[in-house]
Amino acid sequence: MSVLDQLAQWISQAIETGFSVTVPPEEVQLDLPPDAALGDLAFGCFPLAKACRRAPQQIALELARRLEGHPGLVAVRADGPYLNLSLEKSAWFAEVLGGWLAAGPELALPAEQRRRYLVEFSCPNTNKPQHLGHVRNNFLGDALSRLLGAVGHEVTRVNLINDRGIHICKSMLAWQRWGEGRTPENTGRKGDHLVGDSYVEFASRLAAEEAAWRQDRGLAGPATEVEHAKFEAQSELLGAARLLLQAWEAGDEGVHALWRRMNDWVLAGYRETYTRQGIDFDRVFYESEIWKLGRSEVEEGLARGVFRREPGGAVVCPLEELGLEPKILLRSDGTAIYMTQDLGNAVMRHRQLGFDAMIYVVGSEQEHHFRVLFHILGKLGYDWAGRLTHFSYGMVNLPSGRMKSREGTVVDADDLLDELELACRRVLEESQKRSDLPDAQKDEIVCQLALAAVKYFVLKVNPRLDMLYDPEESIDLAGNTGPYLQYAHARIRSLVRKSGLEPDGQQSFELLVEPEEVELLKTLALWPREVRLAAAQLNPARVAQRTYELARCFSRFFNAHSVFDRVDDPRLAAQRIALVAAVGAALRRGLDLLGIPTPERI
RNA sequence: GCUCCCGUAGCUCAGUGGAUAGAGCGUCGGUCUCCGGAACCGAGUGCGUAGGUUCGAUUCCUACCGGGAGCACCA
Structure with a gap:
């Protein structure tokens, strides 16, 4: 049992014995205290107040009394309504670092919670090249698929190319x-x-x-x-x-x-x-290949009285129950429209591939369309209509305003990467750091930097919201950016290489006691939970934020302490290298979930 | 007209109803004889407005103000 699970169980037991109130361990919510001096982890007693019929402050005091002296707990204190806990670090380090340095911590949900997902994204029209709007769609669909896959779901990525x-x-x-x-x-x-x-x-x-x-x-x-x-x-x-x-x-x-x-x-x-x-x-x-599919669905719905034919000859689906006008499904000349095709498409998808849930990654301007689509599928009697989700994301605006193809203000996807690569190449050459690298490798790094810059820029914002794409800002390599994260990772890899060690976490960690080290430990320990939360919320931006926080936490540590230079005790160096290597593994995993490459050198 | 979404620092964005609301950029000021400075630390300014629910609201509800999107026999 992990340290966190053990702690949750103890708290659960203390609540049971102290107040005869049952809170399953998995519902024990542990947070980080605002100040590390208070403890490593915090448990807020507010939610228990009602069931225990006691003030949160009293509950905290009682729980603190009961948890006192448990092995592995070095300090237990009640601070007002909060129960603050300090853990014995050495064993916790061993567990967490060991996990990251082996296969990585377990992210997968219990088997009964895993689902088969279809994620449909990109879906371009073949009359012109892709632009920034497609780019956001592509990145979100990709990152979402990676995220769902990482927590154990089976994911099928689907593209529907509108070629007619x-x-x-x-x-x-x-x-x-x-x-x-x-x-x-x-x-x-x-x-x-x-x-x-x-x-x-x-x-x-x-x-x-x-x-x-x-x-x-x-x-x-x-x-x-x-x-x-x-x-x-x-x-x-x-x-x-x-x-x-x-x-x-x-x-x-x-x-x-x-x-x-x-x-x-x-x-x-x-x-x-x-x-x-x-x-x-x-x-x-x-x-x-599939544009004709919807018609038979509409005809069957007509035959069963779900739809009706208008005097003009058009077939419609009444939508009074949504407070809407009837939706046309076949024009009076008998031809199909967008909605018709999407009906057929969904039915075919379900028949052909099957799914527990299907996610359509499509811009927010089509929310109305999908609401109506799902509703009509339900009226047709498909029980799986309730398992369809419109992953609605906001528009991409430019500093000059909305992108308009008519006014030529769209940002072309290929041009965008060209320009970013140019900018990255300039920085790389000015820095002269990697002049020893062969050209082919430099080219690859330039591509990886450029991709990281734009992907992270797009993915770090909440998908639901409209976002502003500022070209100036997106080529920045410092601060909260993809290249900063790649750089942190590359530095770590370089450190590990130079150390000549191959840490596997199978060692003791009693010398890691600095606050910056403990902060890293906690960040690494809580990372899997954050990923599961991000997956449950269908929010890759959460992964981006957590990965950035980890990198910043590492930079703080690295700025304050030496890893092996000027470290006299080889045991301390070995323990720090293991810590740093685990951070590297976590950064790689986080960036991988976003579809961002992690070069060993930059 | 109706529906939906969004208003958090000068700008771009975080923030499961709970402890002192956080980052990046920009500004100003610092750090380090630095293992990769694309770094680190500090200063400064903020929850659109008014009510309500709650022990407690940036978070939930209502109204208003401001911005965006949608309401095709287009896709």
Whole structure:
């Protein structure tokens, strides 16, 4: 039994014998006192006050009296309503460091709490390259999958690539008309960017067409909704794009050939982007393969009276119970919409892969959509509808405001990493520290630093909230940043290498008594609990915060004490090396949960 | 108009209803004959407003103010 579990059990017993109140050990909540001088761990007696019918202060006094003298407890005191406990450190060090220096502490939940998770994330459209919004999605989906896997769940990472629809037809049309036969091969341009160029071309040509259309009609000022709708109905370009979509849906061979060719360009580009970001998937689905699936679900729902047909011919799902207007599921012309496809998609997913829970990593602007989707699935009688979760994350804004593709203010994912790598390379070369490293290794370190900078920057903020992406701040390597954490790790690895020791924790630790050492011990001891909490809250940012706190705690220790230089007692050096190596292992684990690489040298 | 989310330090963000609300950046001032200074320490300023629940509220509830998003036969 671990030191913490033992302590919880003693407290549980003391409550039982002292007040005849039952609190299971796993519900004994141990916290850190605000000041280490009070003790190592604290137990707040407030929640017991009611059941014990006693003031928290009295409960603390009584518990302190009963715990006095337990082996391994060096001090027990009641400070007001708190029970503060000081532990015998040597055995605690041995347990905690031994755990980190072996396989790492047990993070997995009890078997009965483990689940099969499907995590769907990324889900890009294949008409243009990925931008900062996708980057947040990719990082969050990846980190969430890692986190759930770390606590023992079985995780399947799923990507659904939206490779069909009107948006691709716009890129296709522009490429046909103005692409001049450009290909990734004959231009050297990355495929997704090349296709994106055509999409941009389409948008600007369409804007020009609308301007001309308005001029012909003598319309001035900003377009009203009605005018805009009228233009869209009459637009030659949009009409041509729609014709392409119809031809695609009819299976036109020429259209499919072009579509396949351009999609392949994009997908090849995406593969590079994903690799560079350290993102991968267990299953990749393509919208083009499953887009028809939803229709039969809707027809069955119609037959069973869950849905109804409107006079115009459209099929809708009534939603009075949510206080909402009926949701259209099939247009009056019989074609499917987004919701229809998502219905089919969910049903297919459940049939094909099965799951205890499925998590959709999608921006907060689609909260309404998912609420309605889950509700309709429930109405269709799928009991697993209650096991679907929309992991809703906030938007990424820039110092200049919201990203707008129309105004060209989107931050491209590849450009972003290019710039970060450039900045990291500059710093690395200016520092001249690693001039001895071969170029290939320097290149790799530069990539790892850049990735750490952007990943940590994005992952350290609460996913639910909108966030500000400040390019200036993101290339900073000091302070609460990914590179700072990598650096702390690399320093530790360097120390361990230089020590010539290979600590495994199988030793005594009676010489580690400095406050900074004890702080590290406590941080390491409580780390597994924090990870489980982060997983339960679906919050990778919590892992980022805890990992940073550990690194800062280490820096404080390292600044105050020598590890082996000027340490006369070789036993103290060996004990400190073991401590430091355990911190290194924990930093690596924390960064790994965030998908951030941990180079041995920087 | 209706619904949802967010207002914590100059800026960007932490903070399971409990002890003196914390970090980073920026500003100012320090440390170290430093094993990797991308470090460490100190100073300074803060819970949008008003009520309510509670022994106790930054945290829960209500209203208001401010910001954002959503409410398509778009995705």
